[in-house]
Amino acid sequence: MENLANITLFILQGAVVTLKIYSITIIFSIPLGMLFAMGKLTKIPPLRWILEAYTWVFRGTPLLLQLLFVYFGLPYLGMELSREMAAYVTFVVNYAAYFTEIFRAGIQSVEKGQYEAAKALGMNFRMTMRRIIIPQAIKVILPPTGNEAVTLIKDTALASVIALAEILRNAKSMVSRNASIEGYIIAAILYLIMTFVIINIFKHIEKRFAYYQ
């Protein structure tokens, strides 16, 4: 029994690391994605091409490869990052690429007539985006954003390959030390609790936007 408490405690320490990766990724990748989505929708060709290449590369290669590249690869190019930093950078840049595409599609889903009506009423571009377009885009953006937010919880486990002591890595070491399965079960329960919370937060937010069709 005491042993089980120790295992749990050790894995919970990993959960702190997991949640840190999670929150830093969410906090930085969502605004970045917003910014990049705007960039993709501008009429400045070089900016659009750069962002196009960026989303293609980061959505088109495995996150696992990106992690290995940043932590083990970049030092060969003279850029050394700590384990934490390597994970933060990789997750933020990777998730920002997904959010860029989600936000771009959301903004583009708003009809042209909405921009025209706003313009005919004398609203400038900023007002139009802030008051008319983005509030409508959010409705479209929320469900896929929720999906990403859940996927990210599970993706944080990839950070174990660069030896970050997050949930999965700590669970694995408990399993091999004790030669018993509890570690994995506790890890699974922790992931389930976290995804359950995230899913319900998004359900709640989506409901708040259900007041119009």
Next chain:
Amino acid sequence: MEEIIRVENLHKGFDTLKVLKGIDFTVKRGEIISVIGPSGSGKSTLLRCLNHLEVADKGSISFENNYIAKADATGKAIYKRNKEVIKICSNIGMVFQNFNLFPHKSVLGNIIEAPIMVKGKSKKEAVKSAENLLDKVGLKDKRDSYPYQLSGGQKQRVAIARALAMDPEIMLFDEPTSALDPELIGEVLQVIKNLAEERMTMLIVTHEMNFAREISDRIIFMDDGKIVVDGVPDDIFVNPEHPRIKTFLNKVL
């Protein structure tokens, strides 16, 4: 009477397609003008050039004797700074064929948005005038409804109220009843007729010939990117001299 809009030698194309091929006309305060003509003749494009939803290629457009766009020596339309154009165009109200109400805002929210954001009116003031306008278009009880809860005719009446809330000097209507079921057309035309009685300056693109004939001071007949006739309704409906008008009227009447 005072001139509100003057258009000179207006040209507009999309890629290789020439849509407007030299348009000249003026609108004076209080005038009610219908624009008619076959599909594809450029009626919508003309209206959309007036409030900068389309950018003209050549010619001049002025509003109350201020140029929005002025032709240079080669005829090319040179626009004022975007900020100024937006400001001028906020005096030009527009009603669209498919309403373009803001779906995430209530009826009241649709109407007060621009007066508050653009004109800097207080919310209280904006709500008060919105309520008067809703009364005017017969939708006082729909104040807190959302657009999806309204019929087409009701939506269009809200759209008219929304445009009027900016106290425009002129209203542009682009086929305001074309997207409506036949039984809902009357209620929208009635609202426009009421505006006509108040001598609101209006430029109306419509396929409702009887309506156009009844309410207009002038009728502009367009064909193939040009104004073929610009005259009183009788010039079109009683003695149409131009063969193209005859062909057109035979089709629509």
